Amino acid sequence: MQLWQGRFKKSLSKTTNDFNSSISFDSRMFREDIQGSIAHATMLGETGIIKKEESLHIVEGLKGILENLLSGKLHFDMECEDIHTFIEGELTKRIGDDGKRLHTARSRNDQVAVDIKLYLRHEVEEIISLLKDLIKVIASKAKEYYDTVMPGYTHLQRAQPITFGHHLLAYGEMFLRDLSRLQDCRKRMNINPLGSCALAGTTYPIDRHMTSELLGFDAPTNNSLDGVSDRDYCLEIASDLSIIMVHLSRFSEEMIMWCSWEFKFVELDDAFSTGSSIMPQKKNPDIAELVRGKSGRVFGDTMGLLTAMKGIALAYNKDMQEDKEAIFDAVDSVKMCLISFTPMLDTMTVLKNKMRSAAAGGFINATDCADYLTKKGIPFRDAYKATGALVARCIDLGTDLENLPMEEYKKVHSAFDDGVYEAINLEKCVADRTSFGGPAPQNVMKQAEDMLKKIED
Numbered sequence: 001m002q003l004w005q006g007r008f009k010k011s012l013s014k015t016t017n018d019f020n021s022s023i024s025f026d027s028r029m030f031r032e033d034i035q036g037s038i039a040h041a042t043m044l045g046e047t048g049i050i051k052k053e054e055s056l057h058i059v060e061g062l063k064g065i066l067e068n069l070l071s072g073k074l075h076f077d078m079e080c081e082d083i084h085t086f087i088e089g090e091l092t093k094r095i096g097d098d099g100k101r102l103h104t105a106r107s108r109n110d111q112v113a114v115d116i117k118l119y120l121r122h123e124v125e126e127i128i129s130l131l132k133d134l135i136k137v138i139a140s141k142a143k144e145y146y147d148t149v150m151p152g153y154t155h156l157q158r159a160q161p162i163t164f165g166h167h168l169l170a171y172g173e174m175f176l177r178d179l180s181r182l183q184d185c186r187k188r189m190n191i192n193p194l195g196s197c198a199l200a201g202t203t204y205p206i207d208r209h210m211t212s213e214l215l216g217f218d219a220p221t222n223n224s225l226d227g228v229s230d231r232d233y234c235l236e237i238a239s240d241l242s243i244i245m246v247h248l249s250r251f252s253e254e255m256i257m258w259c260s261w262e263f264k265f266v267e268l269d270d271a272f273s274t275g276s277s278i279m280p281q282k283k284n285p286d287i288a289e290l291v292r293g294k295s296g297r298v299f300g301d302t303m304g305l306l307t308a309m310k311g312i313a314l315a316y317n318k319d320m321q322e323d324k325e326a327i328f329d330a331v332d333s334v335k336m337c338l339i340s341f342t343p344m345l346d347t348m349t350v351l352k353n354k355m356r357s358a359a360a361g362g363f364i365n366a367t368d369c370a371d372y373l374t375k376k377g378i379p380f381r382d383a384y385k386a387t388g389a390l391v392a393r394c395i396d397l398g399t400d401l402e403n404l405p406m407e408e409y410k411k412v413h414s415a416f417d418d419g420v421y422e423a424i425n426l427e428k429c430v431a432d433r434t435s436f437g438g439p440a441p442q443n444v445m446k447q448a449e450d451m452l453k454k455i456e457d
């Protein structure tokens, strides 16, 4: 059963085998394990380390195993130590002695490193594409709601008027950064550890450039110790995924608030909401809550990986087997979150009137009122003070700046005139915020179009 039986007199105890085994979670890398082995066997044949016909025999056997695993004809043997042991054992079962030549000039240490890199390279590409889908929905919605006035908040207090499109594009920017972080990480991780062998390279004349090319890597790793003991790419992906989860979680938190009766800015589609077993009226934003909850889980995976790696002397140590469950969980969680969140966002109904009426309360045009005076030559600090007095007066009278009579304005500052009513009109307040990056509708439209272009190339 074990590949390393030679020097042992006894077989492994059942509990040790179970504890030591990783096949329950590394079997998902069977494609990559076979892909890596095919490249290795091909190289062994090309360099004359094994005979050409032996190499071809191995490759043929491996392809058969892949086919049978994919079609469900062949099942993993859960008693095996790991996916590498299973596939090599199965190969030898099928093709005899030539199967035993596959592991020449290779160790499971470089084998597992190459498997994880190939697996994660593919997953990173998938997450990049899911992020693009999300950004596309965000930018399209931003175009649709480019002039929809809503309150912008600080401290969750109504602050200044913005547009819903502008608010959405803020998330678009975050996800664009996430995208470029993953693209960057993909570049850095695309270096081939195969041929590092156990830790010290090999005396066989292997060609690491050839396996790199066959597996689509940019180059072989420069140092064999680093090649087998590096898991930076797991840490980096997990960190990038954690930041994605921070963004998704903040977005979810807002969606949850916006769905509440207190806000009612949006209504989720029935297909993306759940009900209550006791309260017939309930419509709950479970998807957003789960996404918010899963962020904790992904952060935990990242912390677990960092902690597992921090005290390991070079080169390979079994602690490193702990990398897989954590990084797989982080990858799976982020994919599930994106797959659920994007259509939920895409199908929401936006209640523009509720946003507009929320914007009309809370004096969110007070800064514009002060700016009106400032533009007439009054120092901003004096204008600020005068407007503060106006707000206090409105609160006393139970009115707002739009409906406060001119004589009240004049009492506070003589420079006020009827023009102020136009200056504090919410649509105008938003339309005039044309500073670069600001929420004016024409800005939002351009930002959204630029964003769509960015994800096309």
Ligand code: ARG
Pocket: 022, 026, 081, 082, 108, 109, 112, 316, 318, 320, 321
């Ligand atoms: N299952 C192991 C892992 O995931 C494969 C490498 C085993 N190497 C070893 N020297 N025991 O890390």
